[in-house]
Amino acid sequence: MAIVLGPNQYGKAENRVVRVIRDSSRHEIRDLNVSTSLRGDFHDAHVTGDQAAILPTDTQKNAAFAFAKAKPLGAIEDYALNLAEHLLAQTPNATGARVSVEEYEWQRIQVGGVGHDHSFVRDGQGTRNTIVTVDDSGPARAVHVVSGIEHLTVAKTTGSEFRGFLKDEYTTLPETTDRILATSLVARWRYAGTDVDWDATHAAIKALLLERFATIYSRALQQTLYGMGEAVLEAHPAVAEIKFSAPNKHHFLVTLLPPGTENPGEVFIAADRPYGLIEASVVRDDAPDAGSAWSAVPAAC
Ligand SMILES: O=c1[nH]c(=O)c2[nH]c(=O)[nH]c2[nH]1
Numbered sequence: 001m002a003i004v005l006g007p008n009q010y011g012k013a014e015n016r017v018v019r020v021i022r023d024s025s026r027h028e029i030r031d032l033n034v035s036t037s038l039r040g041d042f043h044d045a046h047v048t049g050d051q052a053a054i055l056p057t058d059t060q061k062n063a064a065f066a067f068a069k070a071k072p073l074g075a076i077e078d079y080a081l082n083l084a085e086h087l088l089a090q091t092p093n094a095t096g097a098r099v100s101v102e103e104y105e106w107q108r109i110q111v112g113g114v115g116h117d118h119s120f121v122r123d124g125q126g127t128r129n130t131i132v133t134v135d136d137s138g139p140a141r142a143v144h145v146v147s148g149i150e151h152l153t154v155a156k157t158t159g160s161e162f163r164g165f166l167k168d169e170y171t172t173l174p175e176t177t178d179r180i181l182a183t184s185l186v187a188r189w190r191y192a193g194t195d196v197d198w199d200a201t202h203a204a205i206k207a208l209l210l211e212r213f214a215t216i217y218s219r220a221l222q223q224t225l226y227g228m229g230e231a232v233l234e235a236h237p238a239v240a241e242i243k244f245s246a247p248n249k250h251h252f253l254v255t256l257l258p259p260g261t262e263n264p265g266e267v268f269i270a271a272d273r274p275y276g277l278i279e280a281s282v283v284r285d286d287a288p289d290a291g292s293a294w295s296a297v298p299a300a301c
Pocket residue numbers: 162173219220221222248276278
């Protein structure tokens with residue numbers, strides 16, 4: 001029997017990088033949450049304590065901030081690709097670098113119908129993100145970009161049913177042909193390559209996800225997710241696959257008092273837990289190999 005070091009990775013998590021572009025009096029703001037991580041042969045750092053092969057997490061943090069000074073900062077995917085390649089180049093024992101970025105969006109505050117020059121309000125329609133992996137562990141470098149959105153909270157007040165399901169001695173749920181469907185969507189999609197207009201594609205996919213959620217008549221959240229994924233793959237050849245994680249935010253019809261008060265789908269209690277958790281991937285059957293693109297990605301089934 002021998003005890004050996006298993007898989008390991010290290011980096012600086014959640015660098016809150018804020019970049020103000022102040023070339024004129026009309027400022028712009030970019031607000032990022034950046035996490036870096038390196039994989040490779042870091043045996044000695046763990047087993048003997050020799051740190052000769054280690055690029056400190058503090059240095060990784062400094063690089064994350066330094067790369068935000070580039071003008072313009074660009075799409076988060078380009079920023080993450082540049083930073084991942086840099087970290088890999090600086091660390092000879094690393095065989096892989098991962099940079100994950102969330103971007104918090106700010107809108108200009110409207111004053112008298114005009115966007116203010118330097119005052120902003122946070123936008124609440126989901127958080128854009130990307131996870132870039134540069135993997136040198138194989139014969140050729142593999143670069144993976146998985147982008148997405150989370151906390152995209154959506155609801156529809158009709159056009160959703162749930163019926164025809166299995167029933168056993170523990171089933172109490174009544175069948176319904178008209179219910180509220182609501183979720184806080186996490187969607188992540190893997191690009192087949194890196195020759196992509198990141199901002200335009202992300203905006204188009206977000207708009208398409210919302211449009212499909214609104215217009216698909218839902219027989220179940222599972223069917224809605226599949227329909228949204230299918231639409232994204234049909235419209236965007238650059239996307240190889242898409243994964244969803246969707247809590248079913250249940251809304252239960254309330255029995256109103258006094259007894260006999262009717263409630264034809266008007267007053268609901270929004271239950272926060274437990275919740276159904278529906279997760280699905282929609283894939284092209286000829287998609288290029290995912291390699292390590294999804295490893296350690298939260299909520300990727
Ligand atoms: O859309 C749904 N999918 C389910 O699998 C499920 N299960 C459940 O109780 N309610 C729902 N709703």
